[in-house]
Amino acid sequence: MSAAREGAPASWEVFLRARRGLAHQHVGSVRAAGPDAALAAARDLYTRRGEPLSLWVVRSDALHTASPDERDPYFAGARHKPYRYPEHYAPLTEKGPEGEHHA
Amino acid sequence: MSTTRDVTAVPPGSPPGGPPSAADPDLARHLTCLGDDALVLAQRLCQWITRAPTIDEDLALSNIALDLIGHARTLLSRAGRLDGTGRSEDDLAYTRSEREFTNTLLTELPNGDFAVTVARQLAYTHYAVLHYQTLAHSADPELAAFGVRAAKEVAFHRLHADRWTVTLGRGTPESTRRMQRALERVWPYTGELFEEDDVARRLAASGTVPSPAALHDTWLARVTEVVTEAGLAVPAPTWSATGGRSGLHTEEFGPLIAELQSVRRQFPGGTW
Amino acid sequence: MTAPTTNPATEDSATAPDEEELLAHFDALIADGETIEPRDWMPDGYRRMLVRQIAQHAHSEIIGMQPEGAWLTRAPSLHRKSVLLAKVQDEAGHGLYLYSAAETLGVDRADLLDALHHGRQRASATFNHPALTWADTGAIAWLTDGAAVINQAPLCRTSYGPYARAMRRVCQEEAFHVRQGYDLMRALCEGTSEQREMAQDAVNRWWLPAVALMFGPPDTEAGGADARTAALGAAVSRRAMAWGIKRHTNDELRQRFVDTCVPQAERLGLTLPDPAIRWNEERGHYDFTPVDWDTYRRALGDDTHWARQRIAHRLAAHEDGAWVREAAVAYAARTDEPAGAAA
Numbered sequence: 061m062s063a064a065r066e067g068a069p070a071s072w073e074v075f076l077r078a079r080r081g082l083a084h085q086h087v088g089s090v091r092a093a094g095p096d097a098a099l100a101a102a103r104d105l106y107t108r109r110g111e112p113l114s115l116w117v118v119r120s121d122a123l124h125t126a127s128p129d130e131r132d133p134y135f136a137g138a139r140h141k142p143y144r145y146p147e148h149y150a151p152l153t154e155k156g157p158e159g160e161h162h163a
Numbered sequence: 164m165s166t167t168r169d170v171t172a173v174p175p176g177s178p179p180g181g182p183p184s185a186a187d188p189d190l191a192r193h194l195t196c197l198g199d200d201a202l203v204l205a206q207r208l209c210q211w212i213t214r215a216p217t218i219d220e221d222l223a224l225s226n227i228a229l230d231l232i233g234h235a236r237t238l239l240s241r242a243g244r245l246d247g248t249g250r251s252e253d254d255l256a257y258t259r260s261e262r263e264f265t266n267t268l269l270t271e272l273p274n275g276d277f278a279v280t281v282a283r284q285l286a287y288t289h290y291a292v293l294h295y296q297t298l299a300h301s302a303d304p305e306l307a308a309f310g311v312r313a314a315k316e317v318a319f320h321r322l323h324a325d326r327w328t329v330t331l332g333r334g335t336p337e338s339t340r341r342m343q344r345a346l347e348r349v350w351p352y353t354g355e356l357f358e359e360d361d362v363a364r365r366l367a368a369s370g371t372v373p374s375p376a377a378l379h380d381t382w383l384a385r386v387t388e389v390v391t392e393a394g395l396a397v398p399a400p401t402w403s404a405t406g407g408r409s410g411l412h413t414e415e416f417g418p419l420i421a422e423l424q425s426v427r428r429q430f431p432g433g434t435w
Numbered sequence: 436m437t438a439p440t441t442n443p444a445t446e447d448s449a450t451a452p453d454e455e456e457l458l459a460h461f462d463a464l465i466a467d468g469e470t471i472e473p474r475d476w477m478p479d480g481y482r483r484m485l486v487r488q489i490a491q492h493a494h495s496e497i498i499g500m501q502p503e504g505a506w507l508t509r510a511p512s513l514h515r516k517s518v519l520l521a522k523v524q525d526e527a528g529h530g531l532y533l534y535s536a537a538e539t540l541g542v543d544r545a546d547l548l549d550a551l552h553h554g555r556q557r558a559s560a561t562f563n564h565p566a567l568t569w570a571d572t573g574a575i576a577w578l579t580d581g582a583a584v585i586n587q588a589p590l591c592r593t594s595y596g597p598y599a600r601a602m603r604r605v606c607q608e609e610a611f612h613v614r615q616g617y618d619l620m621r622a623l624c625e626g627t628s629e630q631r632e633m634a635q636d637a638v639n640r641w642w643l644p645a646v647a648l649m650f651g652p653p654d655t656e657a658g659g660a661d662a663r664t665a666a667l668g669a670a671v672s673r674r675a676m677a678w679g680i681k682r683h684t685n686d687e688l689r690q691r692f693v694d695t696c697v698p699q700a701e702r703l704g705l706t707l708p709d710p711a712i713r714w715n716e717e718r719g720h721y722d723f724t725p726v727d728w729d730t731y732r733r734a735l736g737d738d739t740h741w742a743r744q745r746i747a748h749r750l751a752a753h754e755d756g757a758w759v760r761e762a763a764v765a766y767a768a769r770t771d772e773p774a775g776a777a778a
Contacts, residue, residue, distance in 0.1 A: 065545035066217055066753060069764055071538065088535045088601065090219065091544055093767035096326055103319075104222045105531050108524070109608075125474070202513075209507040209520065213500050213748065216756025218527050221500070225524040229517060236513050253512045277759050333769060334762025341758070426511040426569045430633075434626040435512040 071120040072098040076106055077113045084116055092117075189362045190303075191246035192265070193372055195255065196408055197294075198238030199266035202256060203416075204287060205231035206423055207274055216277055223323060227284075230316040237309050253435075257427040261420045262410040269352035271407070271416045278331055278338070278345035284324035286353045289386050290378065291317040297373035306371065325389050332393025339394065346390065347398045354403035357382070465679050470596040473539040481678050485595050486540050488680065491558065493533035494551045498558035498745050500526045502566035503575055511569060518615050519572060525612065529605045536601040552750050561648040563742040570623055570630075570637035576616020578641045578696070582649035584609045585692045594679030617699065624703050631704075638700070639708045646689060646709075647726040655686040657725075664728050693721050 071091055075084035087106050092098035098117040107115065142148045208228035215221040236252045243250035250258075269287065274280050295317055298310030331342040357379040359367070367374035383397075390397045406412065427433065457476040464471060471477055504523045510516035534544040550556035561579055566572060587609065590602040623634040654668030668685060675681035693712070700707050711724040 066548045066756075066760065069767075088532060088597075089538065090531070090535070092219070093330075093763040094770065097330075097763065097767070100223065100323065100326065101219045104219065104226050105528055108226075108521075108528065206508055209516075212507055212520075212523055213504040214752045214755070216752075216759035218497060218531060220756075220759075221527045222524055222531070225520050225527070229520050229524070232513055232517050232520065236517075239513075253514075256513055257511070277756065330766045331759070331762050334766045335758070337758050338762030338765075422508050426509050430511070430627060430629055432627055433511070433630050434622055435515055 069093060070098075072102070072117040073120050073123060074102040074106055075116040075118070076102075077115075078110060080113060084114070089120060090117070186247040187245045188247060190366060190371060191242040193363055193366055194238045194242040194245070196265040198235045198242060198255070199264050200270050200287075201231045201238065202235035203264070203266040203419070204270040204283075205229075205235060206419060207270065207272075207283075208280075210274055211280065224280075227320050227323065230313075230320065233316075234309075234313050237313075241305065253427075257424045261412055261417050264412065264416070264420065265408050265410060267352065267355040268404045268407040268413055269349065269355060271413055271419060272349065272352060273415050275345065275348065276341060277327075278341040279348055281324060281327040281331060281342070282345035282349040284320065285328050285386060285389065286349055286356070288317055288321040288324045289382050289389075290353075290356045292321050293378040293381055293385075294373050294375070297378070300370075301372060302370040328389050328395075329393045332390070332395045342393065343395050346395060347400075350398040351400040351402055352404045355405055355407055358405065358408060360408070465594055465677075468679075470599060471594055472596045480674075481680075482540055484675060484678065484680060485598065486537055486542055487556070488675075489533050489537040489540075489598055489601075490542075490547045490550070490556050493530045493537065493547065494556060494558035495562065496526045496530035496533065497551075498749060499562045499579075500530075501745055501748055502562055502564070503572045505566060506569060506572045509569065510572075515619065518619075522576065522612050522615065525608045529608070532601040532604055533598075536595075536597040539597040548753070552746065552753060554746070558745070559648055560742070561644045562745060563739055564640065564644050565741055567640070568633050568637060570620070570633040571641065573616050573619035573623065573634065574637035574641040576612050577620050577699075578616075578638070578645035579649055580609055580612040580616060581696065581699075582645045582692050584613055585688055585695065586649060589682035589688075592682060617703070620703055620705070624705065634703075635705055638705050642708050643726075643731070646692065646723070647728070647731050650689040650692065651685045652728055653686055653726065654684045657686045657690070689726075690720055693723050697721050 070093065071089050072095075073089050074087050076087045077084045090098055090101040090105060092101050095117065099115065102115055102117050106112075205228045208224050208231070211224045212221055212228075215224055235256070239255045240252040243252065243255055269283060272279070272283060292314065295310045295314035299307055299314055301307040301310060328342065331338040333339070357375045359375045363372070363375060366372045367377070387397050427435070458478060461471070461475070461477060461481075464475075471481075500523050503519060503526075507516065507519055507523065510519050534547060537547060538544060547556065551558065566575065584606065587602055587606055591599055591606055593599045593602065620634050620638075623630040652668040653665045654672040656665060672681060672684050676684075697707065697712060709724050711722055713722055715722045
């Protein structure tokens with residue numbers, strides 16, 4: 061019987077804001093039957109030290125994801141557009157590619 | 164050092180009020196009652212660890228027990244400073260005989276199944292929230308600061324108890340039956356939390372500690388709300404247990420205290 | 436994160452990369468010291484080795500709660516009681532971090548626990564020893580957690596991302612365990628002669644489990660006389676190291692542990708129960724008696740009192756709690772959006 065199994069039935073991803081100024085960061089997952097139980101489990105598991113500011117739980121199967129190694133079209137273009145990066149351009153302290161440094 | 168004291172017959176003592184810097188046996192005795200409640204309940208919760216329904220619950224119950232031990236330490240060490248004996252928290256926890264402990268019988272009840280533990284947590288945590296929220300306004304600054312901290316901690320314990328009461332009450336037919344039976348088992352022992360003697364009344368009148376009796380009606384309203392949400396009935400017990408506050412305990416209490424103190428008693432003069 | 440779900444975007448790609456190409460890419464990531472993440476392609480053997488190792492580690496944390504947990508009600512001061520409770524609680528937490536990491540490989544915590552309960556997977560045999568006195572809680576923390584820290588520190592850089600991240604949390608917390616264990620032992624050593632005797636007795640019994648079982652069988656020539664065991668161990672270790680799951684041999688870590696412990700024991704005034712322990716100037720390490728693995732294998736068997744006891748205790752908790760878990764599922768199904776698990 062599935063209910064008698066430990067950790068059934070649902071998995072929840074846990075996100076924690078450890079300090080002010082930081083985004084919520086994924087820290088792991090918990091198993092719990094419902095959202096309140098998931099939040100309580102996440103609190104007991106992931107906040108035993110420090111004084112985190114906030115906690116999110118999201119059902120794992122509710123996350124729709126894409127990741128770089130799937131050879132899908134999601135990320136293929138990102139690396140090949142150098143003009144998106146500041147390094148593509150001359151620093152503001154220079155006149156141009158062949159300019160001289162200001163002293 | 165430990166002779167059995169008759170805790171019901173403390174002579175009318177020091178005038179209450181103000182932060183007591185010197186000996187205050189009345190306040191010491193009152194804080195010992197509260198500290199013993201926390202210590203004994205923590206000891207019962209410790210018995211769950213590695214035996215809980217899930218590993219997550221091992222974690223949850225140990226978190227609660229850890230907070231309760233913290234409360235016991237604060238309360239007992241303060242009591243030791245106030246009672247004129249200079250006893251430490253450990254002296255009080257480990258060298259008193261079972262007749263000298265003044266916890267309520269509720270806290271020492273054997274764990275039973277998980278539902279009984281949840282029912283006891285429900286009764287105790289709702290009481291503790293009210294108690295510490297009031298203590299946070301104590302005229303004694305040290306107790307007030309402790310009340311602020313403890314109120315936050317027991318508020319989380321209360322959420323835990325509420326959640327399980329409702330979950331078990333509205334879970335399966337078996338869990339509903341067990342939860343109702345657990346409430347019936349525990350309820351006769353809840354009245355003792357609200358008992359007060361002359362000393363408690365005097366201390367409460369001076370604004371040092373909450374009046375236990377005054378918390379009862381709000382407590383009942385709040386637990387009734389949770390029990391009702393759980394689809395269960397608030398028991399109407401025909402009897403009410405008493406005796407813990409005067410050191411008259413259940414037979415199960417002796418082994419609990421013997422276990423608590425066994426290592427320390429085995430090594431007289433030891434350092435830990 | 437749980438079992439990776441297939442992204443629809445990959446399913447209709449007409450030319451699925453062949454396994455050789457995937458393997459080359461995987462090997463290149465490992466060679467570059469990059470981490471492998473849950474939805475990356477990985478060889479079956481890598482996945483299996485990880486599941487086995489992470490599950491065994493998680494089980495060891497959960498079973499490891501028992502010997503110390505038995506002393507929670509008897510801790511001899513309220514401070515020690517708090518500390519022990521925090522430690523046993525951390526062990527539950529570590530078990531859960533690790534089950535969570537294992538779940539990213541497409542297995543389920545429930546299945547792993549099932550495997551533990553029914554003997555298909557095991558916890559470390561270290562905890563198939565009894566904790567007989569209060570000092571055992573100190574010796575366990577100082578020695579076996581000390582061994583764990585040495586064993587586990589390299590795992591913070593293990594090649595599988597979720598495992599490495601779980602281990603970083605575990606290691607941060609284990610440091611407290613070792614220190615409090617040492618502190619507990621020091622208090623006993625500074626106490627009465629009866630307390631010192633209790634401390635020494637505990638060290639006598641926990642030294643070998645720590646030095647042998649916490650590091651696993653010998654896997655180099657340094658490991659001992661039994662060439663067959665060492666060769667077998669070496670093959671497993673080579674595979675694990677090639678995949679970046681393991682970073683050092685068992686024997687290397689074992690030596691590191693002995694080198695760390697000997698001076699600590701001297702400071703405590705305790706004797707490690709191995710007459711062969713002495714400083715070897717030439718090697719720059721402490722010599723010690725190679726683990727007699729054949730003799731020790733008995734402790735690894737399931738047919739010892741304590742091996743059976745640990746599993747029976749765990750199984751009893753699991754079975755006693757079944758009605759509670761059923762209630763939680765039934766309640767969630769009634770109140771929330773459908774709570775049926777995604778397989």
